[in-house]
Amino acid sequence: MIDNPFLSDTFTKIWLRHFNQDKPTYSFPCFNPLSFVKSSKWPIYVNTGKNYTKGISYSLFDDRTEGVENKVFLIYDVPTFLDLELNSSNTKLKLTKILQYPGYLVDLGNYTDFNQYFSTSFSKSSRYKLNKYKKRLESCFDISYKMYYGAIDPDQYRTIFVYFKQLLEKRFLDKGTTNNNLDPKEWNFYTEVAYPMILEKKASLFVIYNGDTPIGVTLNYFSDTIVFDAITVFDIDYEKFHLGSVTIMKLIEWSINQKFKYFDFSKGYFDYKKRWATKEYYFEYHLYYDKSSIISTVLGNTIALYFNLKQYFRDKNLNAKIHKLTFWFRNLQVKKNERERYLSIPIEGEMNLEKFIEINRDSDEWKDLKSNIFEFLYLNNSSEKDLKVKKSTLDKNRFVLECKDKRVILTMSKSN
The missing domain is CATH 3.40.630.30 (Gcn5-related N-acetyltransferase (GNAT))
Known part of the structure; x- marks a missing residue:
């Protein structure tokens, strides 16, 4: 891939400022044109941008492996449809490809x-x-x-x-x-x-x-x-x-x-x-480690196990359940909105609308009715500019939608 946007100076500089606090980056001749950020505790190097990209491309030069001793390299989100040059037959580095998300x-x-x-x-x-x-x-x-x-x-x-x-x-x-x-x-x-x-x-x-x-x-x-x-x-x-x-x-x-x-x-x-x-296609995480180093080998295999477990949980749809549970905990103190349901009845013939007054489009009533208003427009192929919405002065839960020769009355009831 030429001109990968996620390897551009603009993307990487702004990403580093937001997520790496402008700490140094590291480059290695065998990984072109990638740069890496380093874990503060372990000899683990992760591609700049991490999992914020939509696809990383690179080449591996196995005759230029200086500086990789005792290290682990993790490259996120490599699409399988890209034709990458990964000549790793003679390299010091062991490559493990970890299958992750599907792509389309x-x-x-x-x-x-x-x-x-x-x-x-x-x-x-x-x-x-x-x-x-x-x-x-x-x-x-x-x-x-x-x-x-x-x-x-x-x-x-x-x-x-x-x-x-x-x-x-x-x-x-x-x-x-x-x-x-x-x-x-x-x-x-x-x-x-x-x-x-x-x-x-x-x-x-x-x-x-x-x-x-x-x-x-x-x-x-x-x-x-x-x-x-x-x-x-x-x-x-x-x-x-x-x-x-x-x-x-x-x-x-x-x-x-x-x-x-x-x-x-x-x-x-x-x-x-x-x-x-x-x-x-699929996205892969590419994990490289110095196969001559015991520490790097153990770290590499541990990281691979971790991501394989994550993918297993993802396949079992546990991630979606966790997201919903997280949402629930974060919103414990938020009052749950009542779901507003409306019964829509077409108005046939004449109807006395003296007890209905028109509401404007900036009102709370209009905003609450938007999905019902838009459904009315869709079903009748009517234009929003011709629409009038009126509310009853006797019953706050009754509205009339009017558009040229089409009219319906909405009766609102609230339920959890």
Whole structure:
């Protein structure tokens, strides 16, 4: 991989400042072009960037092993689809490959345009549904798409990241689980690193707007041939419109038009990745240790056992359970939101609405009703700009949604 973004000066310098407190890095002639950070207690060297990258590439020169004596080297997240030069037959170092997460990508080189990919990868009925989601989204809202790649106004960047974080928090609060990206230290890193990398065309922000409001955000990284989908989120109130699928359609289309060879969904299994990808691969951790050293050999085998156990627990889905348990403990003091359910009844004929008053879009009632409002718009293919929402002056749990000739009455009841 040429121009790996995770080996760039910008990425590594900012990562070192956030996670290594600017302590020294170490380079070894046999590992090109990697640098390493050292454990404070053990002779263990880990690649700069650790597991914050979406794929590390390197070459091993087994005739240049000076300086590796009594040491252990751990290289995170090496994709198996990369053709790496690892000539280790005569080296002092023993290589152990530790299988980790599955990865998924689209081989864009097989297609001249998005329609060719689309028709090859999906059935006629699936294409109809996916196109319907996109068209319905665009007819119901004031939708625009923007790829920030090579240039972005600093104030605009900061605004997008505010929404980016809010949408992630909203998404994972709804799922009832933690998300590592929202760890303050990790989020601060992404906030700082993405801006300069966008200017260098090593990263981008893809944003779906409703008017001026971001409702979907994706952070991407770029090598010379690969688009890495790093973090993506969308407003869950638009669930009916399948923003995730619309985002993928637009990103793959853009990537083909820009002549990239691969669109990489990166590590971790999700149904949607398998559905859109044309190739499955795996991420490996590459563990090297000085096979002539007893200490290095013991350390290397212990590390390998540790990561193999982690992968076993991951295969048994214990990680997801731990994330949910962690979320529960962190939110013990947070009052649980009641789930608001609404019964929607179409209004046939005339209805006296004298006891209903219109509410504005900044009101709490509107915000609480958003998912129901958007479902109404979707089902009736109606535009948000034509919508009126009215609440009863007699019953705070009754609302009317009105859009041209379509009307429904919502009756709200709360349950845990």
